[in-house]
Amino acid sequence: MPKPSDETLIAYLDGELDENARLEIASLIERDPDLRLRAQRLSESAALLRSAFDAVLREPLPQRLIAAARGETQKVVSIAARVKRTMAGQRRWWIGVPVAASVVGLLVGGGLGYFAGDEQRSNAVREAQANLASGSWLDNIAGYHKLFVAAGSNDTDLADVPPGDGSGRKGSQKLPSDFRLPNLKPWGLEFQGARFLIVEGRPATQLFYTTDNKALGPLTVVVGSSTKADLAPTFDHRDDLNLLYWRHHGHAYALVGTANIGYLWNIANDIGWQLDAI
Amino acid sequence: MSPSFSDQLIAVLPRLRRFARGLAGGVADADDLVQAACERALARAHQFQEGTRFDSWMFRIVQTIWIDQIRSRDVRREGAEDEGLHVGTDESVRRAEARIALGEVRVALGQLPAEQRNALLLVTVEGLSYKEAAEIADVPVGTIMSRLARARVALQAKLEAGGALQRSVDDAEAE
Numbered sequence: 001m002p003k004p005s006d007e008t009l010i011a012y013l014d015g016e017l018d019e020n021a022r023l024e025i026a027s028l029i030e031r032d033p034d035l036r037l038r039a040q041r042l043s044e045s046a047a048l049l050r051s052a053f054d055a056v057l058r059e060p061l062p063q064r065l066i067a068a069a070r071g072e073t074q075k076v077v078s079i080a081a082r083v084k085r086t087m088a089g090q091r092r093w094w095i096g097v098p099v100a101a102s103v104v105g106l107l108v109g110g111g112l113g114y115f116a117g118d119e120q121r122s123n124a125v126r127e128a129q130a131n132l133a134s135g136s137w138l139d140n141i142a143g144y145h146k147l148f149v150a151a152g153s154n155d156t157d158l159a160d161v162p163p164g165d166g167s168g169r170k171g172s173q174k175l176p177s178d179f180r181l182p183n184l185k186p187w188g189l190e191f192q193g194a195r196f197l198i199v200e201g202r203p204a205t206q207l208f209y210t211t212d213n214k215a216l217g218p219l220t221v222v223v224g225s226s227t228k229a230d231l232a233p234t235f236d237h238r239d240d241l242n243l244l245y246w247r248h249h250g251h252a253y254a255l256v257g258t259a260n261i262g263y264l265w266n267i268a269n270d271i272g273w274q275l276d277a278i
Numbered sequence: 279m280s281p282s283f284s285d286q287l288i289a290v291l292p293r294l295r296r297f298a299r300g301l302a303g304g305v306a307d308a309d310d311l312v313q314a315a316c317e318r319a320l321a322r323a324h325q326f327q328e329g330t331r332f333d334s335w336m337f338r339i340v341q342t343i344w345i346d347q348i349r350s351r352d353v354r355r356e357g358a359e360d361e362g363l364h365v366g367t368d369e370s371v372r373r374a375e376a377r378i379a380l381g382e383v384r385v386a387l388g389q390l391p392a393e394q395r396n397a398l399l400l401v402t403v404e405g406l407s408y409k410e411a412a413e414i415a416d417v418p419v420g421t422i423m424s425r426l427a428r429a430r431v432a433l434q435a436k437l438e439a440g441g442a443l444q445r446s447v448d449d450a451e452a453e
Contacts (some may be wrong), residue, residue: 006428011423045433069291
């Protein structure tokens with residue numbers, strides 16, 4: 001009997017041949033060392049291929065995929081589109097920013113940012129809050145950080161609180177009276193403004209800093225109140241952004257930026273010392 | 279949306295991610311693919327036939343979106359990116375070699391034509407039968423057989439040329 005074709009041999013290895021054909025190929029393999037070696041090599045490459053992807057099964061599932069499976073991202077897309085429409089022309093810093101994708105990224109998080117003023121926007125955001133309260137607030141602040149970087153620090157409409165001494169006022173919102181603005185000038189980081197957020201259902205402030213130091217890059221600092229238990233500083237990442245977050249004595253903190261975790265850790269220690277946060 | 283449908287979807291997510299990782303190459307692209315598939319599945323949940331395999335239905339959706347993306351972008355990746363190759367932090371030489379070998383497998387897979395890669399992932403990685411893979415790919419079983427054969431032979435040749443197969447065998451023998 002001639003040697004089996006590749007198709008037949010592989011079908012044999014995959015258990016796809018009927019009983020007669022299987023016995024026939026098995027007999028051939030038994031008698032032919034070359035064929036046996038070929039079958040062995042094909043089996044090994046298949047096993048190697050399976051091994052190459054096994055690790056994927058053990059990876060934690062991204063929150064966004066769980067949200068997608070629950071149908072939550074579809075609501076977000078719809079809400080984000082509404083927010084985008086109502087915001088068009090009202091905030092010039094949105095121009096040129098990949099709004100739809102970013103807004104989706106923002107709203108997927110449970111801690112939703114909000115924008116003062118427009119009632120329609122507020123309703124949309126409140127709806128999103130209600131729908132997505134269980135999502136990840138880290139996605140939210142990472143999304144805002146990207147918007148901030150994309151918009152540029154010269155656009156004063158970006159922040160609810162403009163740069164300066166940190167006590168600026170805009171609309172009805174202001175920094176809490178007992179809020180202490182971290183001074184990160186020793187790191188070359190200049191405060192560029194602040195935005196108010198809801199993090200885990202509690203008010204928070206997202207502070208934006210920029211620097212000429214390319215190794216450090218723009219940085220977001222989030223300070224908010226929290227009713228949850230203390231949490232040791234924990235690293236995470238979103239795409240190319242590194243995050244470090246922790247909770248301490250009724251406050252939640254987070255750092256977001258492209259800086260490596262060493263930088264973030266040291267800045268966190270500095271903030272902790274300044275705000276007695278760690 | 280019925281909780282059971284979403285539950286099924288969540289349960290199959292790890293395998294969808296693995297399948298998508300093989301198709302798309304990178305982690306982010308693969309997860310985008312899976313997310314799009316979830317959204318499409320939810321929108322078309324009424325089309326799923328009870329009593330049929332849910333995972334096969336989802337594989338088909340992932341595959342369809344992926345093909346659409348390829349067509350729209352007119353892109354075929356020549357070599358999968360290395361983004362998802364992290365298989366551990368052990369720094370021993372053997373571990374490192376194993377990692378390299380697995381990385382070579384992914385690269386070799388990424389160099390295969392799209393339809394061969396698809397067949398290989400469905401049958402060899404996901405463990406579907408030829409018939410099930412043929413239904414997902416919407417081709418005859420014979421076509422799946424020939425695609426698989428070409429893919430397996432090509433993959434083996436690439437791995438032998440790169441030395442990954444030998445390192446893998448040595449690693450197994452060492453254990």
